Amino acid sequence: TRPREAAVHFGILPTGSLNAITDVPGVKVGHFTKIQGENIRTGVTAILPHGGNIFQQKVPAAVYVGNGFGKLAGTTQVMELGNIETPIILTNTLSVAAGIEGVVKYSLSQAGNENVQSVNAVVGETNDGYLNDIRGMHISSDEVIKAIQSAASGAIAEGNVGAGTGTVCFGWKGGIGTSSRKLPESLGGYTVGVIVQTNFGGNLQIAGVPVGEKLGKYPFKDALEKSDGSCMIVVATDAPVLDRNLERMAKRAMMGLAKTGGIASNGSGDYVIAFSTAEGLRIPYSMPSGKLEEAAYLRNDDMTPLFMAVIEATEEAIINSLFAAESMKGKDQHQVEKLPVGQVLEWVKNK
Amino acid sequence: TRPREAAVHFGILPTGSLNAITDVPGVKVGHFTKIQGENIRTGVTAILPHGGNIFQQKVPAAVYVGNGFGKLAGTTQVMELGNIETPIILTNTLSVAAGIEGVVKYSLSQAGNENVQSVNAVVGETNDGYLNDIRGMHISSDEVIKAIQSAASGAIAEGNVGAGTGTVCFGWKGGIGTSSRKLPESLGGYTVGVIVQTNFGGNLQIAGVPVGEKLGKYPFKDALEKSDGSCMIVVATDAPVLDRNLERMAKRAMMGLAKTGGIASNGSGDYVIAFSTAEGLRIPYSMPSGKLEEAAYLRNDDMTPLFMAVIEATEEAIINSLFAAESMKGKDQHQVEKLPVGQVLEWVKNK
Amino acid sequence: TRPREAAVHFGILPTGSLNAITDVPGVKVGHFTKIQGENIRTGVTAILPHGGNIFQQKVPAAVYVGNGFGKLAGTTQVMELGNIETPIILTNTLSVAAGIEGVVKYSLSQAGNENVQSVNAVVGETNDGYLNDIRGMHISSDEVIKAIQSAASGAIAEGNVGAGTGTVCFGWKGGIGTSSRKLPESLGGYTVGVIVQTNFGGNLQIAGVPVGEKLGKYPFKDALEKSDGSCMIVVATDAPVLDRNLERMAKRAMMGLAKTGGIASNGSGDYVIAFSTAEGLRIPYSMPSGKLEEAAYLRNDDMTPLFMAVIEATEEAIINSLFAAESMKGKDQHQVEKLPVGQVLEWVKNK
């Protein structure tokens, strides 16, 4: 059960019909999940801004670094040029090379890219090394391509799938989560979608309830436990937003994470990648020199509802990942329990 | 009544003895409040990192820009050099010039600064123009110096004082608020103190209770209301933290703001200034050329408890500002009500 | 004589007709020069992106910090919103407050701004304290307004005028300098203009000739002399460039400075402010909510000629300031000599 099906709300804006990043038209998501033997618990999640050739039709994009203890590839080019030209890949920390290799091979082999000699792969990660034999580097570039090729519209599997297969969040089993918001027509009617790979710690709060404290799991409880870990966040919108304002949207995702009790600990790699799917803002790879880009885009003054949508959808996506994840046993017999969802729902409803 | 006196808690770490930024030894705060006639409702708040000559004994510092629709002066030098060399001034948007002039005159006139020709004044602001005749520019540089000279250790007045005199927050009367955290000895025993000037909007949440929604005050309720406004946040610590890690601490303050329901709207000037008072990290103005700085400072790995302290203290300082502020009538008969504290406390206790 | 009149060239692109920032249509520049008694040698330079109400018709803009030991006001808002809404003021370090006050008063008093309550003044400075009694803070807000009001199109006075009145550069008298480049029509035909306030040190190189070494004035010659000081650089273009690419243009100005031998020493406040005057990119203060901005702007791929133009024009503007400045005696009988232009020209021509 997703929290919203149990009447738990996060904020005031309505969700899209799927309450998923795929409510943003054109966005596709694919998971490759790798659970093998006792020690392999990992995977790949691919997010495609649109179904066409992304390299030929780049999308405006931005990256915000919440806390940079992570290996996200591709950041400086996104920041410099304001666009993304490949699928976005999420995987485990030591498989970023496989992620890049997969994205590069995929891009080079697409029809129309026969002469391409430079590809900026955007590959994020969190560390699933507690449940997964991460040092084994078990993801191959072919598996990354599989995740890309399996990407589809529609509902998205959450929890222990794809890049969330082996992650841990607030001491409970984490994973993939997603959510969306649809602005009222009076505010533009735009959709904002978020997908997260949750692998971080902090003082868990769900819909305002201090769940971490109630369950006795919170940072430095014994002045000993660490609370490290990371969260990768991808934000999509069909609103026509250029790169500078996409960066501002990305920044707000960390505020949604904060509402779940995340603290962006020293060891966390918390990154937000935001892009716009607005067709009028596509950036073609080839254009006649000197031809101006003609575009219609949102002004600063109209960004606030989108900021709020990002905050709300990020909070809900993170909690969704916790609700969907199941208990898992993995490497070295490590066991991580599922959040006690029934107990949490009781608290939330009685507050 | 402060929330904590009513047994409302924010997070898990204990506060310092005053639950104020002045729990950080050496930090001094001074208010100059200007309420005159029907239209003047403004003021100045000065925060002094220590009681000595700050220009001669600079402190490590950093600035984080949560949202930069604001006029904070002095940022680039703080970022470049990693230190602050003056009192920090908070005031209204159109009085930043008076703030700088006051700080410069104060610094030039201090004993020992007779040959100083360059002063980097750090002056922040929020816009109190709803209650205050801000276009009148009613703050003078002398009044800024008064705020500096009145700075003292000990308990701090909150609410409608100093730079918070005319501010509005979440649709209620905002103002100055402060809070602190004291880490357990096992985590270093350091103190983190926060002071805020609250003048922003969003979807108010207090200790997890969706107060904004319950009271029917939240952004875009009628798809019309704007939710703009700003928050200035100053973070002090006696932990020996260098500038890079101070910036990371500053970044976490926005996560505390997020927990109160702030959304960092387009029009907000949300800034965080963080400094360390650790005596071993003072940066003398004059030193023999070539002499190395010798210092002992916290490593990255030990920063997480301080991050959590910043988040908690910022959340509480903001809510403290709302609890302390009183209803006010000002410019053009504008009236802003005090938060209905009794109602809120009931909700919080029954959750 | 300007170097170009003596057949000295900087780079390969042609200049505009005035070889000045005012070659960019609409840009106006005003100087207020204050030379009084033996000790006052300072002033103000105002740069207006266009002749209308800038607050109501903001221009896309960016700031790049070459080295941030300076007090440039207004940076964070320019970076956040991507625009400038006031005249740009240059003055001395301790008169930034007067600069802000002047800009705010000017803006508040303009017809159409009667309800404006927030103004982001952009005020830069360098330190003229060697020749000028800077501690006297001899610039008033009225004098700042005078500089704004005197702004005009056409040729610009260089050397010991306005904000360059008392500055020192490479050990010689510095001041105001300006230059421009006009791209060939095949590259868009755009104009780039630069104006500088030169007050920095380094190892002077003019058109490739190591003038500093030949004249025996260079940093650490005696392993003693410092080489501090600052350079304020303003870049204007009529090319339709949005804020992200304006920031990239701004960044290239420091490369032009590098070609003169500047080293961006620790104590320098080297900042570049860039804006576009393209009428199609104006950002109106008031627009109906939700209405998209419709614009045509240059793509990343077409930026390189503009980058080259910035580099060339910045190098030439700096050298122009040195050629135009005259020897000056000021505070405490300090004397700074004019660059020996005849000697330099001989070297340059014989190379």
Added chain:
Amino acid sequence: TRPREAAVHFGILPTGSLNAITDVPGVKVGHFTKIQGENIRTGVTAILPHGGNIFQQKVPAAVYVGNGFGKLAGTTQVMELGNIETPIILTNTLSVAAGIEGVVKYSLSQAGNENVQSVNAVVGETNDGYLNDIRGMHISSDEVIKAIQSAASGAIAEGNVGAGTGTVCFGWKGGIGTSSRKLPESLGGYTVGVIVQTNFGGNLQIAGVPVGEKLGKYPFKDALEKSDGSCMIVVATDAPVLDRNLERMAKRAMMGLAKTGGIASNGSGDYVIAFSTAEGLRIPYSMPSGKLEEAAYLRNDDMTPLFMAVIEATEEAIINSLFAAESMKGKDQHQVEKLPVGQVLEWVKNK
């Protein structure tokens, strides 16, 4: 012949004994050059900050992005934590994945790293696709490890070796170049070393002589030619400099590049990585929690000579790469000529 052997000087500071990055004690450099058949012209260059286990003994470091059209991996963690924990790898654009994989495998396999689960590989690149079949992705992770394992102290091969095998610079054959500066004892006696992988365009200037113009090779000569390409720059110093000031040093390398006529075109990936080898600033992977770092480091005020050293050594390293590179024929019979060194030397000497 290196230019300096022909009495060409760049700036005023003396070089180290090798005039190479390896003048910084402890720094090692290794090349793997891959020239196969008619189409493979590529390689790997590895720079090791010290000869020990870098993961266990990290070094303070910073990254500066001159222009971010590039794929440099590892940037955000270096910026967040202020250190580097692996060898630095340079290779071609589409082999960054191989670079990361090589560094990760190398690091995981080092004695003492048996439990390491997270490695931040720093891998830079430029695009050698004109001479090299870059789409073939001919570099393997094993070849990256070979470059690391071959790293040595002492003189460094320049020109068509390692990551510079197939690069092109200013229209001539580029490659690897290196240079150093040794400050006089009165300024600390520190050494600064630079190594570059040159693959960029612009208006070539050598020791002040406008070589590009004289040879008729410069950007937009026919308003048609593009001038894209990249430069990777690595700066090492034994001066005890913390991360913030290392970033400032990194920034100055772009000023050295500017002096060679580089323009940081739109398509360039110009990055600078700077680190300090000072033993007192090593950052151990494991330390008792709460233990302060005790260090002695350079103050802001003493940085200027190091800034100048970076500028000079970068300029010279770039020119060294051009002098050392030889003409090469590669992919699709593409031919790139060697800079006409004799002619250049004549011009330089006669200036």
